Amino acid sequence: MNKRFFSSILSFLLFGVFGITAQKSTLDGSWEGKLIINPEMGLRLVVNVTGSSGEEAVVTMDSPDQGAYGIPMQIDFLSADSLSVAVPQLMLKYKGRLDGDSIKGDFSQGPLNLPLTLKPKITTLNRPQTPQPPFPYNTEEVTFHSALDNAGLYGTLTLPGENISATPVVLLISGSGTQNRDEEIFEHKPFAVIADYLARNGIASLRYDDRGFDKSTGLSPNPTTFENSMDALGGIKFLKGKGFSKIGIIGHSEGGLIADKVANMGNLIDFIVEIGGPTLPGDSILIFQNEFLLKEGGVPSEYVAMYIDAMRGMFEGQKDTNPIEFDENNYAIFSPENLSNPVLAPLAKNLRENFSELAPWIRYFINYEPISDLKNISVPILMLYGENDTQVPPSLNVPVSLENIPDIKVKVYPELNHLMQHSKTGKITEYAEIEETISPDVLQDIKEFILSIP
16 A cells, blocks of 8 residues: 555655756756655655757656656756756656756645755666566567456466466555556556565566556546455456466555455455555544654654544445535634644645545545455455555454454564565664565465465
8 A cells, every 4th residue: 555655644755747848957866855745755856957068958757656657847947057847747846956966946736845855866776576578478569448447457368387277366556656567666666576576486467557557548637446446457468368277466555455356246256465564444544644653753642643543434435325514613633723733724624635535545545444355255365465564564453364264364574574585673764774575484375375365
């Protein structure tokens, strides 16, 4: 539940294609900095400038931690030592001036205004598990279509051998937010690592770019879990058409919820592996995540309580059954004195902008109870959690599974986080610092489970 976790607090997502205005520049090069959103959350941004020596200038932005690269920027001003660039459709701006070996400036997006210093890019992250050629298996670039609206989804089919009918295959489904086929985050490519490991052990896989990412179509704004489930159903039907006889799903985070829904859309799959899959109701998950993030960010506990109280009330007002009318006058965070408080005022503004009129994904999610689908699944399920997971904590989610599904297999790994990396705290800030993409123990357990399915 990685990228949606960022956007649920800050409405901060850096994907899109936008216009460019030409100017001239001598700031050529790639400039990298870290946007410190709060003490517990930082986001690397890269501004790429080309076009000195009389050429037409071009400026693009990368957000490596979100797997987004080459976002074209509008050039409002560009000189030998200063620049002002923007992505108007995202209400995003950056203004900076060269100071020694750095560009010092300010980043803004909507209500967010933060300092951002850029230095010449030299950062390289070591990702030793990322697969490198030559590969002892075959891959095919494929396209399949959503069962919802015939949107085209582009992906990679990894084949360990030619005997498809005798080879088990898995559909890999990413967590929330628009992601590429490798579920790339902080330059980790967990789905590429999983596909490589499985192929080396005789298991095929299909991973795909989410709708709206790269060439995949279906530009649905904020697609819901149901819409994403229909995309995944299209992938399962594609694998059936290829001739695979044993088909399963590996879903990470929200991908686990999608797997559960697909399993109840007909007898099309033979097993499910869920990695960090939520079992609590959606509103409970979002409330936990927001509360944890604010507390870890140093927000006083009494302010966190006001924020969470109002968020819970807003969610109750958006329930499909028995909605409770929301009135700001009943919540302390919206009182006149608190709306002038420098800490509470932006929190209240965030509530109004993000939760008063819910985006489709959030509205669907807060009304969804995963156990309603889990209880009706008849195929084997393996649920894997990291003990240090701070996004979908096993202490809250595992009991729900064990109490409702007697035969389910659940394993909690010491020291692993939501990405199934060995970690110290499990906080999001560690993800980029950790070189391991996914624990080998997790890979082995997934393999053994799949090969055990008759």
